[in-house]
Amino acid sequence: xxxxxxxxxxxxxxxxxxxxxxxxxxxxxxxxxxxxxxxxxxxxxxxxxxxxxxxxxxxxxxxxxxxxxxxxxxxxxxxxxxxxxxxxxxxxxxxxxxxxxxxxxxxxxxxxxxxxxxxxxxxxxxxxxxxxxxxxxxxxxxxxxxxxxxxxxxxxxxxxxxxxxxxxxxxxxxxxxxxxxxxxxxxxxxxxxxx
Numbered sequence: 001x002x003x004x005x006x007x008x009x010x011x012x013x014x015x016x017x018x019x020x021x022x023x024x025x026x027x028x029x030x031x032x033x034x035x036x037x038x039x040x041x042x043x044x045x046x047x048x049x050x051x052x053x054x055x056x057x058x059x060x061x062x063x064x065x066x067x068x069x070x071x072x073x074x075x076x077x078x079x080x081x082x083x084x085x086x087x088x089x090x091x092x093x094x095x096x097x098x099x100x101x102x103x104x105x106x107x108x109x110x111x112x113x114x115x116x117x118x119x120x121x122x123x124x125x126x127x128x129x130x131x132x133x134x135x136x137x138x139x140x141x142x143x144x145x146x147x148x149x150x151x152x153x154x155x156x157x158x159x160x161x162x163x164x165x166x167x168x169x170x171x172x173x174x175x176x177x178x179x180x181x182x183x184x185x186x187x188x189x190x191x192x193x194x195x
Contacts, residue, residue, distance in 0.1 A: 008043050021047055024113075026071045028095075029079050033114035038099060041113040045095045048113075052094045055084030086121060 010017050024044040027034050029051070036044070051069065054062040058080060067076050087094050098112040117125070 007046075008039050010039060010043065022069060022071055025051060025069070026075055028113060028115070029070065029075050029083060030072070032117075033112055035100070035110060035112055038097065038109045038111045041097045041111045044113055045097065049092065049094050051079060052084060052087060053092075055079045056087060058084065083115065086115075086117065090116075 010020065012020065020040070021044055024034065024036060024040060025048050028044065028048050047069070051066050054066050063076070063080065066079060067073070070076050070079070094116055096112075096114050096116050098114065100110050100112060102108065103110055
């Protein structure tokens with residue numbers, strides 16, 4: 001029987017449990033998907049869905065309730081401006097728990113807790129991730145995405161200019177082989193004192 005049992009204790013004192021759940025709810029809204037144990041996910045889901053319901057109300061009292069619970073002000077703004085409008089036609093069931101197996105260390109059952117998204121939102125996320133991946137690939141190759149054409153034309157101009165200029169002799173050859181000395185000068189401060 002579960003008479004008078006309102007919540008899971010999660011093996012923590014009440015202050016620690018409240019801080020843990022606030023952190024998990026904040027992380028859920030920040031990353032839109034978190035990995036945790038099944039018990040923590042079930043307990044976090046209660047508070048996350050409550051915060052989304054406040055976000056759907058959108059008035060000042062609801063904003064104050066959410067701001068008192070969620071730790072970061074930018075996440076509060078994200079909840080009211082981005083996340084809550086996703087669920088205007090939905091009455092509850094804003095989150096999903098996907099079990100992913102047991103942890104290696106202590107065999108604790110783990111799960112993903114994620115926000116439920118529509119097909120259009122999933123497609124937008126997929127397109128955004130693909131654009132980010134393409135931008136990273138271009139950055140790795142050393143070019144900026146919006147300046148690719150300019151870089152190509154600039155490289156052609158530099159090649160043409162290099163072909164027109166006469167080749168100059170190196171300074172070392174012009175000055176003589178022994179004039180410069182062979183030792184490199186060391187940069188940085190000099191050591192003073194013994195030791």
